[in-house]
Amino acid sequence: MNTILIKAASIVNEGQIVIADVLIKDGFIEKIAPVINEPADQEINAEGLHLFPGMIDDQVHFREPGLTHKADIFSESMAAVAGGITSFMEMPNTVPNTLTQELLNDKYKIASEVSLANYSFFMGASNDNLEEVLKTDPANVCGIKVFMGSSTGNMLVDNEKVLENIFKEAPMLVATHCEDEQTIRANMALYKEKYGENITIDMHPLIRSAEACYKSSSMAVELAKKYNTRLHILHISTAREVTLFDNITPLKDKRITAEACVHHLWFDDKDYATKGNWIKWNPAVKSADDRSGILKGVLDGHIDIIATDHAPHTIEEKEQPYLQAPSGGPLVQHALSALLEMYHQNKISLEQIAEKTAHNVATCFNINKRGFIREGYWADLVLVNLNDPIKVTRANILYKCGWSPFEGQTFQSEITHTFISGNLAYQKGKFMTNEIGKRLAFNR
Incomplete structure (x- = not known):
C-alpha cells in the first residue's frame, strides 16, 4: 500500500x-x-x-498526433502538472482530425503511455461523420466537439442540417466553439479591401468580432433549447454572450453551460500594443468592458467553468505577420498562477477558484470521483x-514551444x-x- x-x-x-x-x-x-x-x-x-482540488482543464490542444513540432502529450501534460492541472480534456483538431472512433482510440493509447496528468479526449464532429460521432461512449469520453467557426482541416460544421442532427441526436455533452464564419469572412474582406496585406493585430477583435461570437453562440443556445441538448459553450469572449446563460442552481440541473478562459479574464485589446501576436487567439481578446463582463459572469454563476484553451505554436510561427501568424497560445503552466494573482488583486476568492476550475468541471462533465477534496475520491x-513570488522567464517555461504570453510576469x-x-x-x-x-x- x-x-x-x-x-x-x-x-x-x-x-x-x-x-x-x-x-x-x-x-x-x-x-x-x-x-x-x-x-x-x-x-x-x-x-x-x-x-486545492487539482484544476481540471476542459479545453486544451496538445497537438499530438501530427503537430508535434509545436507540442506533444508528454511535454504539455508535464507543464500542466507543474501548473496545478491534474486532468485535461483535449480537442480533436490534431492531424489527422479526430473524426473516427479508431483515431480517437489512438490518442487514448498515446496518453496511456506518456501523459503525466489524467486525461480525456473529445470526439470531433464534421459535416459528414455523424454516424461515427453517435458511436461515442458517454461513459469514457468527455464530449463531442463542434467547431461552429473555422478550424483545422475538415472540422468546420457549417451545414445547418448536420448541426441540427448533432444537437438532436448527441448522446452526451456537446462542446462548441462559437464564431460565425460568414461574419468573419465578410469582416476580413472589408479589411483586406482597405489595408491589403497590411492588416495588423489590433484589428483582430474587429475581424473576429463580438457580433460573430454572439450570432454563433445564440444559435447554439437556440438549437440546444429546441432539442434539450446538453450544451457547453467554450471560451466566452464578450460581455454580451454572458446574457445567453442562466445562473441556475444546483449546477447539475443546468442543460446549457459556459466556459471562460484565463486569457479573456487577464488581457484586453489594449495589450495588443505590447503583446502583439503572442495574444492572438480565436475567439479574440476584446475590450476591457468585455473582460470585466466575463469576470462578472464567472462570479455570479452565468459562466460555470474557467479553463485555458492551451494551444501552442512555435516562436517562428507566431513571429510572422498578422495574417500568417496562427491563433492560440500556451497557458497550462501558468493558468492557476494567474487566477491566484487575481485573488491577490481581490478579483476572485480562493473558494471561487476551486469551484470554477475543479468542482464545476466535475459536475458539468459528470466526472467520476474527481474535482472535490472528499473521502473516497x-x-x-x-x-x-x-x-x-516567481517570475515567468524563458528559462523556467516548460512548454515545448518555449514561450508564454505571461513571460516577464511575476x-x-x-x-x-x-x-x-x-x-x-x-x-x-x-x-x-x-x-x-x-x-x-x-x-x-
Whole structure:
C-alpha cells in the first residue's frame, strides 16, 4: 500500500477553507480530519500552504498526433502538472482530425503511455461523420466537439442540417466553439479591401468580432433549447454572450453551460500594443468592458467553468505577420498562477477558484470521483504557497514551444506540489515520472 499524509494544510474546498490533515492511500483520499496520526510512507508538512482540488482543464490542444513540432502529450501534460492541472480534456483538431472512433482510440493509447496528468479526449464532429460521432461512449469520453467557426482541416460544421442532427441526436455533452464564419469572412474582406496585406493585430477583435461570437453562440443556445441538448459553450469572449446563460442552481440541473478562459479574464485589446501576436487567439481578446463582463459572469454563476484553451505554436510561427501568424497560445503552466494573482488583486476568492476550475468541471462533465477534496475520491490535489513570488522567464517555461504570453510576469504564488491520482507527480520543480495519469471516467 502506498500512503501519503499531508499535515496541517489549509484546505480550499466546497466553499470553505479549513485547516486539516489528509491521508492518501492507494490513489484515493482515505481520510480528512483535524489531526491524523496514522503512519504513512511519506509525510508532507503543509503548514502555511493551501490545498486545492487539482484544476481540471476542459479545453486544451496538445497537438499530438501530427503537430508535434509545436507540442506533444508528454511535454504539455508535464507543464500542466507543474501548473496545478491534474486532468485535461483535449480537442480533436490534431492531424489527422479526430473524426473516427479508431483515431480517437489512438490518442487514448498515446496518453496511456506518456501523459503525466489524467486525461480525456473529445470526439470531433464534421459535416459528414455523424454516424461515427453517435458511436461515442458517454461513459469514457468527455464530449463531442463542434467547431461552429473555422478550424483545422475538415472540422468546420457549417451545414445547418448536420448541426441540427448533432444537437438532436448527441448522446452526451456537446462542446462548441462559437464564431460565425460568414461574419468573419465578410469582416476580413472589408479589411483586406482597405489595408491589403497590411492588416495588423489590433484589428483582430474587429475581424473576429463580438457580433460573430454572439450570432454563433445564440444559435447554439437556440438549437440546444429546441432539442434539450446538453450544451457547453467554450471560451466566452464578450460581455454580451454572458446574457445567453442562466445562473441556475444546483449546477447539475443546468442543460446549457459556459466556459471562460484565463486569457479573456487577464488581457484586453489594449495589450495588443505590447503583446502583439503572442495574444492572438480565436475567439479574440476584446475590450476591457468585455473582460470585466466575463469576470462578472464567472462570479455570479452565468459562466460555470474557467479553463485555458492551451494551444501552442512555435516562436517562428507566431513571429510572422498578422495574417500568417496562427491563433492560440500556451497557458497550462501558468493558468492557476494567474487566477491566484487575481485573488491577490481581490478579483476572485480562493473558494471561487476551486469551484470554477475543479468542482464545476466535475459536475458539468459528470466526472467520476474527481474535482472535490472528499473521502473516497481520487487524490488529485495541489499545494500552493500564496506568498512565494516567481517570475515567468524563458528559462523556467516548460512548454515545448518555449514561450508564454505571461513571460516577464511575476506571480505572487508558487505551486509547490501536485498529486495525480494519489501519486506525488511534482514537487518544487522536480517531476516524478514513474506513474502515468489515468483515463477519466464519467457517470453517464
